[in-house]
Amino acid sequence: MSDIKKDEEKGLNFIEEIIEADLAAGKYNSIITRFPPEPNGYLHIGHASSICLNFGLTLKYPGYTNLRFDDTNPVTEDTEYVESIKEDIKWLGFTWKNELFASDYFDQLYAFAIKLINKGLAYVDDSTSEEIAAMKGTTTQPGVNSPYRDRSVEENLDLFARMKAGEFPDGSRTLRAKIDMAHPNMIMRDPVLYRIKHAHHHRTGDAWCIYPMYDFAHGQSDSIEEVTHSLCTMEFVPHRELYDWCIEKLEIYPSHQYEFARRNLNYTVTSKRKLLQLVNEKHVTGWDDPRMPTISGLRRRGYTPFSIRDFCDRIGIAKRENMIDVSLLEFCVREDLNKSALRRMVVFDPVKVILTNYPEGQEEMLQSENNPEAETVTHRDIPFCRELYIEREDFMEVPPKKFFRLAPGQMVRLKSAYIIRCDEVVKDAAGTITELHCSYIPESKSGSDTSGINVKGTLHWVSAKHAVSAEVRLYDRLFRVEDPSSEEGDFKSYINPDSLQVIDHVYAEPALLKSSFDERYQFLRKGYFCLDKDTSEEKLVFNRTVTLKDAWAKEQKKG
Ligand code: ATP
Ligand code: MG
8 A cells, every 4th residue: 555655755735744743742642534425425536535635644644544424414315325435445445444424423412412402502493494594694794693592401401302302393493502693703603503304314214303414413423533633625614613612512522623625627527416417317327437527437437546546646635726637637547557458459440451462361370468568578369361450540542741551552560460561442332442452571570570671650450350349438528618517507518418439349359358357458549448347248348448648638729
């Protein structure tokens, strides 16, 4: 796991600075962090950033990280999400110390609420949510005290117990902290701590019909677990005061909240709510659609855990929100796959090449490197014979200058094979090229080339007789605009209609018949690919993880 550790030369981020100062001052001997997802969706690339931060810190410093499901909202939560979250964190390469659920603390949280009531610091309010909102005031105007604010402790205890017992309908009463309706921080104006919700919870079933609000669950859970550094995103800055207030009044372990900026990726959305809409409205095939910015989508697309960790490490953490260019993520996966991917040849749109001077019926087995970047280079066999396929776009009848591929009278090398020259172009009645008659140079065999001929172009190819069929799925950005969430109207109206291109019959070299889900492939000149789970006995299906170069950026410049 040492590859996760931060390069010392990069310096410390501001959270690490705080932790090092705390450790140096003897405030703690070891630290505890937690990753606290709400199980209401699949994890996305923004969560990966938080995971790498929380788990990365306790790899670097003594201590451990808990996985805590923040499951206080029964309506949106589900065990399917719990399972997917665990799978994703493990896949990213991290191990949590304890698997915890905020719902396990419901009894304890209830007791905390009673404590506040007894201290005269919480009251049951019969106002509706609209009335509460109306009494809240504004940033420039103080709020108004609720008519129920001065209920006696006894009455509050009685009503709260009856709320718990299920005597009242949803929304009819809340438990509120008694702080200050004129507080400059609006969140401190008697925040709601508990609400009534007669709903089935994915873990506690029907045991509860009152549920704590985020602000009365999160900090308390941190405290119960003795989390030292509770890291959350910037939108919780105004909540910190309440976080501290609850800990102080309850006289419980003083966890501390620190905030960092959310990480957003361009050309996509990183919000579970929006991703859920894409899934429910079938704009994508599921949470793990390879176009989704979810961890499961990226995994299916062929991203490696290392590439995602590397990406999170490179973007680091900051206090100001910003948009990260998806090309950085693509760069990270290219870097990693270049080191590990097996090279293979696949022709997407073929034109047949006939080597007129290669004896009919003859076949030979050539060798090609699996990966020239590997420490120990291994080889695979590729059959060669008289009839081959090359990419249609690799031939031009009237080539422009600097077209170093095949053209009438022009020579190219076939990768790991021979140099060929195009002698004749055969067309059908409609003028479409059907065959290229070429001659090969016998002395030019790769590895033992004595021909003395220099050619500028090398093409990928497959033997027509031995080629195997496969389907490839090519992906483009899911959205047409950089930040669909900030555009006018529905973010879904900015979906890129061409985000998926399926080529259902490509011609692959036979080595790909033995493809495995654990391997990544570089289809020469086409990009990095991985086997998709839709692969069956009948059909190989590959996803393109990423192109070899950033075709999109070039396209944009042209436009
Ligand atoms: P979403 O809006 O996608 O539902 P969330 O913040 O509500 O996100 P949680 O399940 O509450 O999702 O998040 C778990 C943890 O991940 C939190 O600590 C949260 O701050 C962090 N997190 C969520 N989104 C991002 C992001 N885009 N960048 C960095 N951290 C994030
Ligand atoms: Mg949330």
